[in-house]
Amino acid sequence: MGKIMSDPKYYDYRQNRMINIDTEGCELVEWKQKFETCPFARHTKGFKIFLSPDKLAANDEYAESDPYNVEKQIDSQFHQRRFGITIDLLQQAEKHLKRPLKILDLGCGEGHITQLMLDRFPTAEVTGLDYAVSAIEYAHEHFPDIDFCVGDATSGPYAQEYFDVVVCNNLWEHVPDPMHLLREMDKFLKPGGFIIVSTPSRYRISNLFRVLLGKPVAFMSEHHVTEYTVGQVIEQFRFGGFQVIEMLSRPISTGSLLGRILRKIINIWINLIKSHHQLEATVFYLAQKPATKTPGRSL
Secondary structure, three states, X not given: OOOOOOOOOEEEOOOOEEXXXXXXXXXXXXXXXXXXXOOOEEOOOOOEEOOXXXXXXXXXXXXXOOXXXXXXXXXXXXXXXXXXXXXXXXXXXXXHHOOOOEEEEEOOOOOHHHHHHHXXXXXXXXXXXXXXXXXXXXXXXXXXXXXXXXXXXXXXXXXXXXXXXXXXXXXXXXXXXXXXXXXXXXXXXXXXXXXXXXXEEOOOHHHHHHHHOOOOOOOOOOOOOOXXXXXXXXXXXXXXXOEEEEEXXXXXXXXOHHHHHHHHHHHHHHHHOOOOOOOXXXXXXXXXXXXXXXXXXXX
């Protein structure tokens, strides 16, 4: 059984006080009646629920099955690339910070990549949060050494400046206001800490071809609110006071021979003009929070 974490990690922003998770909390069956006074509910399986009672059932997208098929496709190029780049960027953060990391995985789903983080960083304190009760139930059962809870990434239950790194894999494109999400991540992040974000590139090579043919760009999923260009994501971080340290996007070896040749030609042109554009479907960003408070920060 994983260790139950207590304060100073959790904070009740409704009542402006720290939460002691060993002594507080109500049973899940009492959550609706006690929501106004109780900081969280404890699921019958033992994990914590911070999401308001009216949102629990309506937002459980994992109730039937994993809509993203991570477990079934975990060995696919897409997921292996996602896991590998996330770990590479975490290693950069650890090398810079020179201490065991406190890592928050926002939108962790069923916890597969969250567990991989702990496997690769066994001295780290790894935490996972997701909106879906069924996803966290799975994660809590299969990966008991990680502190998983149910909550809203845009109004999380964590204390200010608690984490060293916040990981946000493929959530950016699902929220209507990513700047609000960035403010939340900034709140939980220590000065000098890092954010790792992965999100689709609006003008990936398939969409460039569509534009050349006079067609509108296509989204990778009908669930995406929108998809951003690389430049837009960089501007969002800059506006929030963060510095983008690195962008990574490794190719997946698919497509026709002609498509691969065109990709190579376009990449050569991008490198010649020193553009930050990426042709791959998903781009990963490592961004750092200032070590000291910067006058006039937007967040």
